[in-house]
Amino acid sequence: MTAHDQETSRTDQQVVDRLVPVWLQEMERHDADAARRARAHWDSGTLPEETARDLTTWVTARVTDTGFNEDEGPDVSGPARITPADKESVHRWLAARGHRI
Numbered sequence: 001m002t003a004h005d006q007e008t009s010r011t012d013q014q015v016v017d018r019l020v021p022v023w024l025q026e027m028e029r030h031d032a033d034a035a036r037r038a039r040a041h042w043d044s045g046t047l048p049e050e051t052a053r054d055l056t057t058w059v060t061a062r063v064t065d066t067g068f069n070e071d072e073g074p075d076v077s078g079p080a081r082i083t084p085a086d087k088e089s090v091h092r093w094l095a096a097r098g099h100r101i
Contacts, residue, residue: 009096015089022080023058052099059090 020042028035038051047055062082091101 012089012093012096015086016093019059019080019082019086019090020055023055025079026058027054047094047097047099049099052094052097056091056094056099056101059087063087 024035024039024042027038034054038047038054041047041051059082062080063084063086064080064082095101
């Protein structure tokens, strides 16, 4: 692993650590049981494929820094700013752990 790869891995981990709590909190509002299961998997360091797909879909849907203006849309409101680079970090992080993105 090169120094660049290590830095990317560290950065990706930081992004995931910042966004997963937001994802779990949002999930809890919609499906408390699913949120509890996902949190248990997260806390144990394991994410089943279905949970990883849910995270992938969520982060993709929540990208808020799109370059669109108010007239062009989309308006994705949420408690965290999520950039396209953040989305890519989450995707890389999941792929590095063997999940299909």
